[in-house]
Amino acid sequence: xxxxxxxxxxxxxxxxxxxxxxxxxxxxxxxxxxxxxxxxxxxxxxxxxxxxxxxxxxxxxxxxxxxxxxxxxxxxxxxxxxxxxxxxxxxxxxxxxxxxxxxxxxxxxxxxxxxxxxxxxxxxxxxxxxxxxxxxxxxxxxxxxxxxxxxxxxxxxxxxxxxxxxxxxxxxxxxxxxxxxxxxxxxxxxx
Numbered sequence: 671x672x673x674x675x676x677x678x679x680x681x682x683x684x685x686x687x688x689x690x691x692x693x694x695x696x697x698x699x700x701x702x703x704x705x706x707x708x709x710x711x712x713x714x715x716x717x718x719x720x721x722x723x724x725x726x727x728x729x730x731x732x733x734x735x736x737x738x739x740x741x742x743x744x745x746x747x748x749x750x751x752x753x754x755x756x757x758x759x760x761x762x763x764x765x766x767x768x769x770x771x772x773x774x775x776x777x778x779x780x781x782x783x784x785x786x787x788x789x790x791x792x793x794x795x796x797x798x799x800x801x802x803x804x805x806x807x808x809x810x811x812x813x814x815x816x817x818x819x820x821x822x823x824x825x826x827x828x829x830x831x832x833x834x835x836x837x838x839x840x841x842x843x844x845x846x847x848x849x850x851x852x853x854x855x856x857x858x859x860x861x
Contacts, residue, residue, distance in 0.1 A: 672764040674755075674783045675699070675850060676774050676830075679790035680823040681816040682802040684836040688790065689768040691843055692850075700763040702755055705731065708746035721751070738783075739769070739776030744815060750777065771826035778829070786853050788846060789830035793837045795820060 675692070679685040693701050705721040707728050716722045723731075728747045732740060740749030750773065758765050767777065774787055802816055827833050832849050836842040 672759050672762060673854060674785045675764065675766040676777060676785055676787045677766060677768055677790060678771055678774050678830070680792065680820040683790045683792045684839060684842065685790050686768050687839065688843055688846060689766050692766050692846070698764055699766050700758050702750055702765050702767045704769070705749045705751060706746055738780060739773040741770065741772040743770060744812070748773070771823060771829060774829060786850060787830040788832045788834060788849060789827045790842065791824065791827070791833060791835050793835060
């Protein structure tokens with residue numbers, strides 16, 4: 671089985687950008703594409719960014735035990751499909767997960783997943799607010815919800831193997847690359 675890299679952060683700290691950079695730079699790393707009941711943003715593509723499904727379909731997937739993890743975040747469901755992750759492993763890919771702390775906690779119950787858990791923090795809350803506004807994806811009410819959620823999110827950094835501050839995207843990405851390469855090198859030496 672390949673490695674599984676979990677990237678979590680408060681909304682707006684950069685995890686999705688870093689997740690995409692990892693998969694673009696390393697052909698052996700594939701992104702776990704979550705299912706969600708959230709409506710697609712204008713630039714998002716079904717099956718590429720998320721598997722967009724309605725609430726009934728999502729609840730059926732839960733009932734049929736099709737998720738490694740699932741959570742309700744900001745009135746929408748998100749979940750990681752066992753089938754899609756297992757398929758990537760059978761094809762010898764490492765998998766990167768762009769999920770929150772709730773999902774990480776549930777994924778961590780599956781010891782066979784061999785997780786590298788990395789928590790990304792913004793330099794501070796004011797910088798986070800600036801990033802949320804500048805990315806222009808959410809209305810003012812959602813930005814306020816995300817900032818309020820920040821206080822809860824940052825309390826869960828201790829569930830992770832590594833914590834990286836995203837003060838500069840390239841520097842943060844470089845730190846994450848070093849963590850992954852060091853982890854893989856150390857694990858391979860024990861095989």
